[in-house]
Amino acid sequence: MTGAIVTMENVTKLYEQGKIEVRAVDNLTLTIQKGDFAALCGPSGSGKTTVLNLMGGLDLPTEGTIHIEQQNLSELSRSQISNMRRDRIGFVFQSYNLIPVMTAYENAEFVLKLQGVPEKQCHERVMNILAEVGLQGLEHRRPDELSGGQQQRVAIARAIVTRPAIVLADEPTANVDSVTADALLDLMQELNRVERTTFLFSTHDQRVMDRARRLIRLRDGRLEQDEVRA
Amino acid sequence: MPDVKIFSFALRNVLRNRHRSLVTVLAMAFAGIIMIVFAALMDGFLDATERHAVIMNTGDVQIHAPGYMNDPDLYTYVDNTYELLSLLEKNGFYASPRLYGFALAAAGKSSAGVKLRGISINRENTVTEISRHVMLGAWLESGDTRGVVIGKKLARTLGVKVGDEIVIVGQASDGSMANDLYRVKGILKTVGDEIDQAGFFMLDTAFRELMVFPKGVHEIAIMRSNRDTDLELAKQRIEEIAGDYEIKDWQDLQPVIARILDLADAQKVIMILITYVAVATVILNAVLMSVFERIHEFGVMKALGVGPWFLVRLIFTELFIMIFAASIVALACGWFIAYRLELNGIDLSSIATGASFGGVAIDPVWPAKVTPGALFLPVLFLILIGFLAAVYPAVKAAVIQPVRAIYYR
Numbered sequence: 001m002t003g004a005i006v007t008m009e010n011v012t013k014l015y016e017q018g019k020i021e022v023r024a025v026d027n028l029t030l031t032i033q034k035g036d037f038a039a040l041c042g043p044s045g046s047g048k049t050t051v052l053n054l055m056g057g058l059d060l061p062t063e064g065t066i067h068i069e070q071q072n073l074s075e076l077s078r079s080q081i082s083n084m085r086r087d088r089i090g091f092v093f094q095s096y097n098l099i100p101v102m103t104a105y106e107n108a109e110f111v112l113k114l115q116g117v118p119e120k121q122c123h124e125r126v127m128n129i130l131a132e133v134g135l136q137g138l139e140h141r142r143p144d145e146l147s148g149g150q151q152q153r154v155a156i157a158r159a160i161v162t163r164p165a166i167v168l169a170d171e172p173t174a175n176v177d178s179v180t181a182d183a184l185l186d187l188m189q190e191l192n193r194v195e196r197t198t199f200l201f202s203t204h205d206q207r208v209m210d211r212a213r214r215l216i217r218l219r220d221g222r223l224e225q226d227e228v229r230a
Numbered sequence: 231m232p233d234v235k236i237f238s239f240a241l242r243n244v245l246r247n248r249h250r251s252l253v254t255v256l257a258m259a260f261a262g263i264i265m266i267v268f269a270a271l272m273d274g275f276l277d278a279t280e281r282h283a284v285i286m287n288t289g290d291v292q293i294h295a296p297g298y299m300n301d302p303d304l305y306t307y308v309d310n311t312y313e314l315l316s317l318l319e320k321n322g323f324y325a326s327p328r329l330y331g332f333a334l335a336a337a338g339k340s341s342a343g344v345k346l347r348g349i350s351i352n353r354e355n356t357v358t359e360i361s362r363h364v365m366l367g368a369w370l371e372s373g374d375t376r377g378v379v380i381g382k383k384l385a386r387t388l389g390v391k392v393g394d395e396i397v398i399v400g401q402a403s404d405g406s407m408a409n410d411l412y413r414v415k416g417i418l419k420t421v422g423d424e425i426d427q428a429g430f431f432m433l434d435t436a437f438r439e440l441m442v443f444p445k446g447v448h449e450i451a452i453m454r455s456n457r458d459t460d461l462e463l464a465k466q467r468i469e470e471i472a473g474d475y476e477i478k479d480w481q482d483l484q485p486v487i488a489r490i491l492d493l494a495d496a497q498k499v500i501m502i503l504i505t506y507v508a509v510a511t512v513i514l515n516a517v518l519m520s521v522f523e524r525i526h527e528f529g530v531m532k533a534l535g536v537g538p539w540f541l542v543r544l545i546f547t548e549l550f551i552m553i554f555a556a557s558i559v560a561l562a563c564g565w566f567i568a569y570r571l572e573l574n575g576i577d578l579s580s581i582a583t584g585a586s587f588g589g590v591a592i593d594p595v596w597p598a599k600v601t602p603g604a605l606f607l608p609v610l611f612l613i614l615i616g617f618l619a620a621v622y623p624a625v626k627a628a629v630i631q632p633v634r635a636i637y638y639r
């Protein structure tokens with residue numbers, strides 16, 4: 001089954017930098033389909049992070065409309081957007097994703113608890129997901145007792161444990177070595193294949209781009225190329 | 231957000247920066263201890279002042295004939311004394327009948343106006359502790375109708391020592407001249423201005439003989455047998471017993487002291503508030519720092535769908551944990567120190583003897599008194615001030631915009 005998860009129509013995002021106005025995103029129209037495993041790429045400052053933030057409802061567009069699963073973001077209140085993020089979107093940031101005083105298990109469990117999922121169900125799902133991302137036996141380690149790659153695995157586990165409509169990952173592999181990056185990509189690819197989880201990540205890394213099934217290239221906030229590979 | 235265990239999360243956050251949390255807790259505890267000890271000393275002082283006012287002279291309640299308070303006339307007296315006394319005693323009160331008259335005292339070349347105070351020593355002992363407040367010589371003795379005990383300043387004015395003679399000249403109730411010679415048996419310590427300057431204590435039998443005053447008394451001073459019972463109730467009971475007379479409690483009789491005691495709570499609160507302003511800045515600083523260094527973390531949490539209230543609750547819970555720890559320390563140490571000071575007061579005898587306050591003498595040993603108010607008022611205000619100080623940082627965290635917070639460096 002395919003279908004639009006996120007659509008952006010003629011979206012523009014302006015930032016004031018002192019007196020200069022920066023067009024971080026410039027009249028961009030883009031749709032992410034269910035099951036996509038897509039990479040956003042482009043030079044530094046091309047607007048990748050801004051696009052991800054807009055799609056996740058972390059930031060509001062200056063112009064244009066964004067729909068997440070047919071819901072127009074501009075028609076939702078702050079707390080509705082917040083709940084939308086909690087229930088439908090998974091985030092993975094570049095670094096320091098995790099709550100430092102919580103164990104891997106508790107970090108992965110956090111959003112489920114926010115959703116009010118009962119304890120038993122929580123436990124089952126968290127243990128399964130942690131096993132799936134290869135962290136069996138490390139459930140009770142805190143972030144500072146985990147390697148950078150392991151921390152990103154926890155972040156991915158946390159992003160997918162709620163079975164979101166889409167996982168938005170901003171340079172998830174930027175702070176890990178290439179072997180770890182490969183492993184993280186294997187993991188996301190596997191989740192995409194098995195669970196049909198939709199992924200959109202930004203990257204600078206050519207090898208990461210090579211593994212994406214859809215490559216969205218930005219330049220100066222505009223779409224330069226949108227290529228779907230076999 | 232029902233299911234995230236905020237308390238355990240907050241506790242871990244508090245333990246995360248142990249040093250800062252410890253310093254914050256200690257600062258709060260220290261202020262709490264100081265305030266508990268201060269409040270206990272203040273309560274001790276007020277309690278001693280009240281006790282002095284009551285125990286040296288006034289008693290809890292006094293009975294006078296109507297009009298005597300305004301115009302203390304020899305002929306305005308309480309009539310059915312013995313009936314009243316036995317009724318009062320049956321109702322669990324101690325009562326002491328007193329006789330008052332004015333006269334001129336002379337010794338050598340000096341003279342002074344005095345207030346003659348005829349007392350029944352056994353009964354007076356049940357109501358006041360004046361007999362134990364003799365500085366030189368001894369207290370009155372039954373049978374010794376010539377012996378008198380006088381105030382400290384009066385002794386100085388008249389230039390008399392224990393054993394010296396004093397001549398009293400006045401007008402007796404039958405219009406004749408009251409005139410007799412007495413011997414100073416004792417001189418009192420500081421009691422209060424009135425007694426110090428003009429107090430002339432004598433046996434009631436001696437008074438009746440001198441003033442030709444065979445029956446009635448001018449005043450009945452009453453003390454509750456248990457001072458922890460309610461004064462207002464006691465007064466009502468006495469009004470039922472002696473309704474024809476003027477009944478006044480010590481607060482009516484010593485309005486200055488009563489007012490000072492009334493204001494004391496307000497003073498305490500003001501002192502506590504002033505001291506706590508300093509603590510509030512420490513708390514504010516600590517909480518602000520802990521919020522600012524977690525901006526990124528809060529941003530991530532918000533991106534995950536945490537609402538503003540969650541963060542407000544988190545920050546307040548963290549602070550609550552610290553205040554709770556500080557309160558325990560403050561209560562334990564504050565109680566310990568205050569309790570020691572209750573057992574052994576601060577001895578001020580080297581710097582202040584015979585001081586008086588509002589016309590009431592104060593002891594040179596300053597005792598503390600551990601009251602529930604002295605213990606819990608400082609803690610209550612600590613909690614209050616702490617939460618006030620956390621409002622700004624908590625709001626700050628609550629309104630963080632996730633995008634800015636996540637990319638905040």
Ligand SMILES: Nc1ncnc2c1ncn2[C@@H]1O[C@H](COP(=O)(O)OP(=O)(O)OP(=O)(O)O)[C@@H](O)[C@H]1O
Binds near residue numbers: 017
């Ligand atoms: N909060 C902001 N305030 C002002 N300007 C901003 C802000 N965020 C982004 N910009 C500007 O918008 C443009 C796009 O930034 P963005 O972070 O989206 O780029 P990016 O493609 O993610 O770059 P990078 O590869 O370096 O992460 C840049 O010119 C940037 O300076």
Ligand SMILES: [Mg+2]
Binds near residue numbers: 048
């Ligand atoms: Mg970026």
